[in-house]
Amino acid sequence: MTTAKTRIRIGSAPDSWGVWFPDDPRQVPWQRFLDEVAGAGYRWIELGPYGYLPTDPARLAEETEKRDLRVSAGTVFTGLHHGPAVWEKTWAHVSDVAALTRATGAGHLVVIPSFWRDDKTGAVLEDSTLTAAQWRDLAGQTERLAREVRENYGLRIVVHPHADTHIDSEENVARFLDATDPELVSLCLDTGHYAYCGGDSVKLIETYGERIGYLHLKQVDPGVLAQVRAEELPFGPAVARGVMCEPPSGVPALEPVLAAAQALDVDLFAIVEQDMYPCEPDRPLPVAERTRAFLRSCGA
Helix, strand or coil, X not given: CCCCCCCEEEEECHHHHCCCCCCCCCCCCHHHHXXXXXXXXXXXXXXXXXXXXXXXXXXXXXXXXXXXXXXEXXXXXXXXXXXHHHHHXXXXXXXXXXXXXXXXXXXXXXXXXXXXXXXXXXXXXXXXXXXXXXXXXXXXXXXXXXXXXXXXXXXXXXXXXXXXXXCCCHHHHHHHHHHCCCXXXXXXXXXXXXXXXXXXXXXXXXXXXXXXXXXXXXXXXXXXXXXXXXXXXXXXXXHHCCCEECCCCCECCHHHHXXXXXXXXXXXXXXXXXXXXXXXXXXXXXXXXXHHHHHHHCCC
Protein backbone atom coordinates (compact mmCIF):
# COMPACT_ATOMS: atom_id res chain seq x y z
CA MET A 1 0.00 0.00 0.00
CA THR A 2 1.31 3.46 -0.94
CA THR A 3 2.04 5.69 2.06
CA ALA A 4 0.09 8.95 1.99
CA LYS A 5 2.36 11.90 1.28
CA THR A 6 0.87 13.92 4.10
CA ARG A 7 3.22 16.91 3.84
CA ILE A 8 2.56 17.40 0.13
CA ARG A 9 -0.48 19.49 -0.77
CA ILE A 10 -1.80 18.87 -4.27
CA GLY A 11 -3.35 21.66 -6.33
CA SER A 12 -3.86 22.80 -9.89
CA ALA A 13 -3.60 26.05 -11.83
CA PRO A 14 -5.20 28.03 -14.65
CA ASP A 15 -2.42 26.69 -16.87
CA SER A 16 -4.07 23.25 -16.65
CA TRP A 17 -7.13 24.83 -18.29
CA GLY A 18 -5.09 26.28 -21.17
CA VAL A 19 -4.77 29.74 -19.58
CA TRP A 20 -1.57 31.64 -20.40
CA PHE A 21 -2.79 35.23 -20.62
CA PRO A 22 -4.95 37.62 -18.56
CA ASP A 23 -7.48 37.81 -21.37
CA ASP A 24 -7.64 35.67 -24.49
CA PRO A 25 -10.68 34.52 -26.49
CA ARG A 26 -9.25 31.00 -26.72
CA GLN A 27 -9.26 30.60 -22.93
CA VAL A 28 -12.12 29.46 -20.70
CA PRO A 29 -13.76 32.16 -18.54
CA TRP A 30 -12.34 32.32 -15.02
CA GLN A 31 -15.66 31.30 -13.46
CA ARG A 32 -15.57 28.06 -15.43
CA PHE A 33 -11.99 27.39 -14.36
CA LEU A 34 -12.88 27.81 -10.69
CA ASP A 35 -15.99 25.64 -11.01
CA GLU A 36 -14.13 22.87 -12.80
CA VAL A 37 -10.94 22.85 -10.74
CA ALA A 38 -13.04 22.48 -7.59
CA GLY A 39 -15.21 19.84 -9.26
CA ALA A 40 -12.12 17.86 -10.25
CA GLY A 41 -11.18 17.45 -6.60
CA TYR A 42 -8.51 20.11 -6.10
CA ARG A 43 -8.54 22.44 -3.08
CA TRP A 44 -5.48 24.56 -3.89
CA ILE A 45 -4.96 26.82 -6.91
CA GLU A 46 -2.49 29.38 -8.20
CA LEU A 47 -3.57 32.82 -9.42
CA GLY A 48 -2.25 32.30 -12.95
CA PRO A 49 -1.55 35.35 -15.14
CA TYR A 50 -2.34 38.53 -13.21
CA GLY A 51 -5.75 39.78 -14.28
CA TYR A 52 -7.23 36.44 -15.26
CA LEU A 53 -8.84 35.86 -11.87
CA PRO A 54 -10.43 38.86 -10.12
CA THR A 55 -7.78 41.25 -8.79
CA ASP A 56 -10.09 42.70 -6.14
CA PRO A 57 -9.13 40.72 -3.00
CA ALA A 58 -12.67 40.71 -1.57
CA ARG A 59 -14.17 39.46 -4.83
CA LEU A 60 -11.47 36.82 -5.24
CA ALA A 61 -11.95 35.63 -1.66
CA GLU A 62 -15.70 35.36 -2.16
CA GLU A 63 -15.32 33.37 -5.38
CA THR A 64 -12.71 30.96 -4.00
CA GLU A 65 -14.33 30.44 -0.60
CA LYS A 66 -17.69 29.51 -2.02
CA ARG A 67 -15.96 26.76 -4.01
CA ASP A 68 -13.84 25.62 -1.03
CA LEU A 69 -10.63 26.68 -2.80
CA ARG A 70 -7.48 28.26 -1.37
CA VAL A 71 -4.58 30.00 -3.15
CA SER A 72 -1.04 28.62 -2.87
CA ALA A 73 0.91 31.19 -4.92
CA GLY A 74 1.01 34.03 -7.40
CA THR A 75 3.29 34.15 -10.45
CA VAL A 76 5.53 36.88 -11.88
CA PHE A 77 7.78 37.10 -14.93
CA THR A 78 11.14 38.81 -14.59
CA GLY A 79 14.24 39.70 -16.62
CA LEU A 80 16.58 40.22 -13.69
CA HIS A 81 19.73 39.34 -15.64
CA HIS A 82 19.36 42.81 -17.20
CA GLY A 83 20.44 44.26 -13.87
CA PRO A 84 19.34 47.31 -11.86
CA ALA A 85 18.08 49.11 -14.97
CA VAL A 86 14.95 46.93 -15.03
CA TRP A 87 14.29 47.02 -11.29
CA GLU A 88 11.58 49.70 -11.20
CA LYS A 89 9.60 48.13 -14.03
CA THR A 90 10.01 44.69 -12.46
CA TRP A 91 8.94 45.88 -9.01
CA ALA A 92 5.81 47.57 -10.39
CA HIS A 93 4.69 44.22 -11.79
CA VAL A 94 5.81 42.19 -8.80
CA SER A 95 4.21 44.44 -6.22
CA ASP A 96 0.75 44.17 -7.82
CA VAL A 97 0.91 40.39 -7.89
CA ALA A 98 2.50 40.11 -4.45
CA ALA A 99 -0.16 42.31 -2.86
CA LEU A 100 -2.96 40.16 -4.25
CA THR A 101 -1.09 36.97 -3.33
CA ARG A 102 -0.67 38.15 0.26
CA ALA A 103 -4.33 39.14 0.45
CA THR A 104 -5.34 35.57 -0.40
CA GLY A 105 -3.30 34.19 2.48
CA ALA A 106 -0.81 32.45 0.18
CA GLY A 107 2.88 32.32 1.13
CA HIS A 108 4.72 31.88 -2.18
CA LEU A 109 5.52 33.89 -5.28
CA VAL A 110 6.62 31.86 -8.31
CA VAL A 111 9.28 33.78 -10.27
CA ILE A 112 9.72 32.82 -13.93
CA PRO A 113 12.73 34.19 -15.86
CA SER A 114 12.11 36.00 -19.13
CA PHE A 115 12.31 34.05 -22.39
CA TRP A 116 15.32 34.46 -24.66
CA ARG A 117 13.10 33.80 -27.69
CA ASP A 118 9.46 34.65 -28.26
CA ASP A 119 7.26 31.72 -27.28
CA LYS A 120 4.79 32.45 -30.09
CA THR A 121 6.87 33.62 -33.06
CA GLY A 122 10.19 32.01 -32.20
CA ALA A 123 11.96 35.33 -32.76
CA VAL A 124 15.29 35.39 -30.94
CA LEU A 125 15.12 38.22 -28.41
CA GLU A 126 18.62 37.87 -26.98
CA ASP A 127 21.48 35.40 -26.68
CA SER A 128 20.49 32.09 -25.12
CA THR A 129 23.68 32.11 -23.02
CA LEU A 130 24.33 34.66 -20.28
CA THR A 131 27.65 36.44 -19.83
CA ALA A 132 29.44 36.25 -16.47
CA ALA A 133 28.24 39.78 -15.71
CA GLN A 134 24.64 38.82 -16.51
CA TRP A 135 24.88 35.81 -14.20
CA ARG A 136 26.05 38.14 -11.42
CA ASP A 137 23.14 40.48 -12.10
CA LEU A 138 20.69 37.59 -12.19
CA ALA A 139 21.88 36.28 -8.82
CA GLY A 140 22.13 39.67 -7.15
CA GLN A 141 18.83 41.02 -8.41
CA THR A 142 17.02 37.78 -7.53
CA GLU A 143 18.31 38.05 -3.98
CA ARG A 144 17.18 41.68 -3.89
CA LEU A 145 13.74 40.65 -5.12
CA ALA A 146 13.54 37.94 -2.46
CA ARG A 147 14.40 40.41 0.31
CA GLU A 148 11.95 43.04 -0.90
CA VAL A 149 9.11 40.57 -1.39
CA ARG A 150 9.70 39.09 2.06
CA GLU A 151 9.99 42.44 3.82
CA ASN A 152 7.07 44.12 2.07
CA TYR A 153 4.66 41.23 1.58
CA GLY A 154 5.78 38.37 3.81
CA LEU A 155 6.11 36.01 0.82
CA ARG A 156 8.89 33.61 -0.15
CA ILE A 157 9.99 33.57 -3.78
CA VAL A 158 10.47 30.26 -5.59
CA VAL A 159 12.33 30.57 -8.90
CA HIS A 160 10.95 28.41 -11.70
CA PRO A 161 13.47 26.89 -14.17
CA HIS A 162 11.71 27.10 -17.52
CA ALA A 163 12.26 26.08 -21.13
CA ASP A 164 13.60 28.85 -23.39
CA THR A 165 14.93 30.84 -20.43
CA HIS A 166 18.42 31.11 -19.02
CA ILE A 167 17.60 28.96 -15.98
CA ASP A 168 16.77 25.73 -17.74
CA SER A 169 19.28 22.85 -17.86
CA GLU A 170 20.86 20.92 -15.00
CA GLU A 171 24.05 22.95 -15.46
CA ASN A 172 22.31 26.32 -15.41
CA VAL A 173 20.03 25.44 -12.50
CA ALA A 174 23.05 24.34 -10.46
CA ARG A 175 24.93 27.51 -11.39
CA PHE A 176 21.98 29.65 -10.32
CA LEU A 177 21.57 27.82 -7.01
CA ASP A 178 25.28 27.96 -6.25
CA ALA A 179 25.26 31.73 -6.89
CA THR A 180 22.30 32.60 -4.65
CA ASP A 181 21.68 32.64 -0.91
CA PRO A 182 19.72 29.58 0.29
CA GLU A 183 18.12 31.71 3.00
CA LEU A 184 16.55 33.90 0.34
CA VAL A 185 16.14 31.91 -2.87
CA SER A 186 14.36 28.58 -3.32
CA LEU A 187 13.28 26.69 -6.43
CA CYS A 188 9.93 25.88 -7.90
CA LEU A 189 10.88 22.59 -9.51
CA ASP A 190 8.69 22.00 -12.53
CA THR A 191 9.14 18.34 -13.41
CA GLY A 192 8.04 18.83 -17.01
CA HIS A 193 10.23 21.82 -17.79
CA TYR A 194 13.23 20.21 -16.12
CA ALA A 195 12.77 17.02 -18.18
CA TYR A 196 12.20 19.13 -21.30
CA CYS A 197 15.64 20.64 -20.69
CA GLY A 198 17.31 17.29 -19.97
CA GLY A 199 17.27 17.34 -16.16
CA ASP A 200 16.49 14.60 -13.64
CA SER A 201 14.00 15.81 -11.03
CA VAL A 202 14.70 13.08 -8.48
CA LYS A 203 18.44 13.77 -8.69
CA LEU A 204 17.82 17.50 -8.23
CA ILE A 205 15.67 16.91 -5.16
CA GLU A 206 18.26 14.56 -3.68
CA THR A 207 21.16 16.93 -4.44
CA TYR A 208 19.59 20.29 -3.61
CA GLY A 209 16.80 19.23 -1.28
CA GLU A 210 17.10 22.26 0.98
CA ARG A 211 16.50 24.52 -2.03
CA ILE A 212 13.26 22.85 -3.19
CA GLY A 213 10.50 25.15 -1.99
CA TYR A 214 7.64 24.26 -4.32
CA LEU A 215 6.73 21.78 -7.05
CA HIS A 216 4.94 21.93 -10.38
CA LEU A 217 3.88 18.51 -11.63
CA LYS A 218 3.80 17.74 -15.34
CA GLN A 219 5.20 15.27 -17.82
CA VAL A 220 6.85 15.41 -21.23
CA ASP A 221 6.11 13.17 -24.20
CA PRO A 222 9.60 11.88 -25.19
CA GLY A 223 8.62 11.34 -28.82
CA VAL A 224 7.29 14.85 -29.27
CA LEU A 225 10.27 16.27 -27.37
CA ALA A 226 12.64 14.57 -29.80
CA GLN A 227 10.80 16.29 -32.67
CA VAL A 228 10.92 19.62 -30.85
CA ARG A 229 14.65 19.35 -30.36
CA ALA A 230 15.26 18.22 -33.93
CA GLU A 231 13.25 21.14 -35.31
CA GLU A 232 14.46 23.63 -32.66
CA LEU A 233 10.88 24.61 -31.95
CA PRO A 234 10.13 27.42 -29.48
CA PHE A 235 8.24 26.47 -26.34
CA GLY A 236 4.83 27.78 -27.43
CA PRO A 237 4.61 25.74 -30.65
CA ALA A 238 6.05 22.76 -28.76
CA VAL A 239 3.15 22.92 -26.29
CA ALA A 240 0.66 23.24 -29.14
CA ARG A 241 2.16 20.06 -30.61
CA GLY A 242 1.55 18.23 -27.32
CA VAL A 243 5.04 18.09 -25.81
CA MET A 244 3.51 18.26 -22.32
CA CYS A 245 1.31 15.21 -21.89
CA GLU A 246 -1.20 13.81 -19.45
CA PRO A 247 0.32 11.61 -16.75
CA PRO A 248 1.24 8.83 -16.46
CA SER A 249 2.04 8.61 -20.17
CA GLY A 250 5.23 10.70 -20.14
CA VAL A 251 8.41 11.44 -18.21
CA PRO A 252 9.48 11.82 -15.50
CA ALA A 253 7.60 9.17 -13.53
CA LEU A 254 5.83 11.19 -10.83
CA GLU A 255 5.67 8.63 -8.02
CA PRO A 256 9.49 8.64 -7.49
CA VAL A 257 9.47 12.46 -7.63
CA LEU A 258 6.77 12.62 -4.97
CA ALA A 259 8.58 10.02 -2.87
CA ALA A 260 11.83 12.02 -3.05
CA ALA A 261 9.95 15.18 -2.12
CA GLN A 262 8.23 13.44 0.79
CA ALA A 263 11.62 12.25 2.06
CA LEU A 264 12.63 15.89 2.55
CA ASP A 265 10.12 15.97 5.42
CA VAL A 266 8.98 19.51 4.76
CA ASP A 267 5.63 20.97 3.78
CA LEU A 268 5.45 21.36 -0.01
CA PHE A 269 2.85 22.37 -2.52
CA ALA A 270 2.75 20.18 -5.63
CA ILE A 271 0.69 22.02 -8.23
CA VAL A 272 -0.40 20.27 -11.41
CA GLU A 273 0.41 22.35 -14.48
CA GLN A 274 -0.79 20.70 -17.67
CA ASP A 275 0.46 23.06 -20.39
CA MET A 276 -2.25 22.96 -23.04
CA TYR A 277 -2.47 26.41 -24.62
CA PRO A 278 -4.47 26.61 -26.79
CA CYS A 279 -7.03 23.87 -26.18
CA GLU A 280 -10.69 23.13 -26.69
CA PRO A 281 -12.75 24.31 -23.69
CA ASP A 282 -14.12 20.85 -22.90
CA ARG A 283 -10.71 19.16 -22.82
CA PRO A 284 -9.22 20.28 -19.46
CA LEU A 285 -11.78 18.94 -16.97
CA PRO A 286 -11.52 15.21 -17.85
CA VAL A 287 -7.71 15.47 -17.92
CA ALA A 288 -7.75 17.18 -14.52
CA GLU A 289 -10.02 14.53 -13.03
CA ARG A 290 -7.89 11.67 -14.34
CA THR A 291 -4.70 13.39 -13.16
CA ARG A 292 -6.11 13.88 -9.66
CA ALA A 293 -7.07 10.20 -9.52
CA PHE A 294 -3.61 9.19 -10.73
CA LEU A 295 -1.88 11.32 -8.08
CA ARG A 296 -4.07 9.74 -5.40
CA SER A 297 -2.84 6.35 -6.63
CA CYS A 298 0.70 7.68 -5.99
CA GLY A 299 -0.28 8.50 -2.42
CA ALA A 300 -0.65 12.25 -2.97
